Amino acid sequence: MTRRLLLSFLTVTVLVLVALEIPLAMFFGDRERERFASLVENDATVLASIYEDTLDGDAPLEPVHAESYRLDTGARVVLVDPGGISLVDTDADVPRDFSTRPEIVTAVMGRHAVGTRYSETLGMDLLYVAVPVASGGTVHGAIRITLPTADVDARVQRFWWGLVALGAMILVVMAGLSWVLARSVTSPVERLRQAASGFSAGDLSGRVQLEGSPPELRQLGEALNVMAERLDNLIRSQRQFVADASHQLRTPLTALRLRIENIGHLLEPGHDEDLASLLDETERLTDLVEQLLQLSRAERSVAVEPVDLVALASDRVDTWSAVAGDREVGIALQAPGGGAVVAVAPGAIEQVLDNLLDNAVAVAPPGSTVTVSVERRADAHVLAVADRGPGLTDTDKQRATGRFWRGDESRPGTGLGLAIVRSLVESHGGQIHLVDVGGGGLRVEVTFPVVA
Known part of the structure; x- marks a missing residue:
C-alpha cells in the first residue's frame, strides 16, 4: 500500500511538473528567439538609416559599417539596390544577384522580412532579417542580416536543462515527502491489518496502538480493541463453563455407572441386553465429558x-x-x-x-x-x-x-x-x-x- 500511494503521489507530481515546465520551456524559447530577432531587426534598421544617403546618391558607398557589424556579431550583411544586386556583401567581393530571395523581394517592396531557414551550405539554422533602405517614401534598396541561431539555441537549451534539474530536485523532495506522508497513512492501517489478522487467527490478546494517527483510524482501532476484549471475555467464559460443567459431571456419571452395575443383579432375567445398552450409553456420555475437558484444556494458552x-x-x-x-x-x-x-x-x-x-x-x-x-x-x-x-x-x-x-x-x-x-x-x-x-x-x- 505504501508503494502504491508513493507511486500515486509521484505520478501526480510528474504530471504537474510536465504540465508546468513544458509550456514554460516553450514560452522561454519563443521569447528568446523573438528577442533575438527583434535585436537584429533593430540593428538592420540602424544600418539601413546609415546607408540611406549612400543609396540616395548623396554620399559615397562605405562598406566599413557593415564590416564593423560583422566583426562585432559574426553576422553576414548584404546591401542591395532596388534590382536586388549586392552593393555590399561582407562574405563576398563580387556583386551577386539576390533578386530571387523572398526576404529581399519583401524588403524592396517596402516591408520588413524576418524568419529562419536551414542553410545547406553552412549546415546550420540561420536567422535572416531584411529591411528596406528608403527615404521620402522611395525605396532605394534593402539591407539583409543573417546570423546563426546557435547562440540563442544554446541559451534555450541551458534553460531547458535548468528546468529539468529543477524538476528532478522537486521530484526528489516530493518523493521524500510522499514517502513520509504514505507511511503516516499506511503504518496505522498496517497495524490495523496485523491486529485484525491476529484476531481472525484466534489471538485475541493483541491490541491496536495508534497514537499519533488520524482520529478516524484511532476510533477504528479503539473499536477493534473493544471488540477483541469482548470476544476474548466471551470465549473465556464459554471455555470455563464447558470445563466446569464437564468437571462437575464426572462424579455423578461415575456414580451413575456404579449404581447401574449394582442394580444389575436385581433385574429379572431377559433384561441383560437393556442393561448393557444403558451401560454403553453411560460410557459414551462419560467419554464425551472427558473429551470436552480435553478440548477446553487444548484451547487454553x-x-x-x-x-x-x-x-x-x-x-x-x-x-x-x-x-x-x-x-x-x-x-x-x-x-x-x-x-x-x-x-x-x-x-x-x-x-x-x-x-x-x-x-x-x-x-x-x-x-x-x-x-x-x-x-x-x-x-x-x-x-x-x-x-x-x-x-x-x-x-x-x-x-x-x-x-x-x-x-x-x-x-x-x-x-x-x-x-x-x-x-x-x-x-x-x-x-x-x-x-x-x-x-x-x-x-x-x-x-x-x-x-x-
Whole structure:
C-alpha cells in the first residue's frame, strides 16, 4: 500500500511538473528567439538609416559599417539596390544577384522580412532579417542580416536543462515527502491489518496502538480493541463453563455407572441386553465429558517447552502397540535419527498422537499396519499417522475436524478427537491436513514450526 500511494503521489507530481515546465520551456524559447530577432531587426534598421544617403546618391558607398557589424556579431550583411544586386556583401567581393530571395523581394517592396531557414551550405539554422533602405517614401534598396541561431539555441537549451534539474530536485523532495506522508497513512492501517489478522487467527490478546494517527483510524482501532476484549471475555467464559460443567459431571456419571452395575443383579432375567445398552450409553456420555475437558484444556494458552517429536512418537507407538495388537493391527514408526524439536505445551503431542492413533486403529482392517512418521519440510516438522481404512471423501475431509462430527454414526466415539487435535495444533502455530493414501486409507498430517 505504501508503494502504491508513493507511486500515486509521484505520478501526480510528474504530471504537474510536465504540465508546468513544458509550456514554460516553450514560452522561454519563443521569447528568446523573438528577442533575438527583434535585436537584429533593430540593428538592420540602424544600418539601413546609415546607408540611406549612400543609396540616395548623396554620399559615397562605405562598406566599413557593415564590416564593423560583422566583426562585432559574426553576422553576414548584404546591401542591395532596388534590382536586388549586392552593393555590399561582407562574405563576398563580387556583386551577386539576390533578386530571387523572398526576404529581399519583401524588403524592396517596402516591408520588413524576418524568419529562419536551414542553410545547406553552412549546415546550420540561420536567422535572416531584411529591411528596406528608403527615404521620402522611395525605396532605394534593402539591407539583409543573417546570423546563426546557435547562440540563442544554446541559451534555450541551458534553460531547458535548468528546468529539468529543477524538476528532478522537486521530484526528489516530493518523493521524500510522499514517502513520509504514505507511511503516516499506511503504518496505522498496517497495524490495523496485523491486529485484525491476529484476531481472525484466534489471538485475541493483541491490541491496536495508534497514537499519533488520524482520529478516524484511532476510533477504528479503539473499536477493534473493544471488540477483541469482548470476544476474548466471551470465549473465556464459554471455555470455563464447558470445563466446569464437564468437571462437575464426572462424579455423578461415575456414580451413575456404579449404581447401574449394582442394580444389575436385581433385574429379572431377559433384561441383560437393556442393561448393557444403558451401560454403553453411560460410557459414551462419560467419554464425551472427558473429551470436552480435553478440548477446553487444548484451547487454553499455556507455556511451551521444547520437546522431541521422535522420542514422543516412539513412546506413544510402544504404548498403543498392545491395544492395536488386540485388534490384529500393527503400528510402525518412521522417523529421522537426529530428532525433531518443536515448542509445545506439556502433554500436547501425547494428546495429538493418542487421538490420531485411536481413530486410526479403530478403522484399520485386521492385518494392516498404521504408520506413524516424522519428517522435516522447509521450516516445519510434520507428524503424520496413516491407516489403511476406508478413508474419507473430500467433503468429509473438510468436515472431519469440526466438533461432534462422526463419519459413521454406528461407530463408537464422541466426534471430538480431530477437533481436539486441530485445536492443539493451531494453538501452537501449526496446521492439520487430511490427505488420501494411495491404495486406500487416510493420512492425517500435523505440522509444527521448527525451533531455531
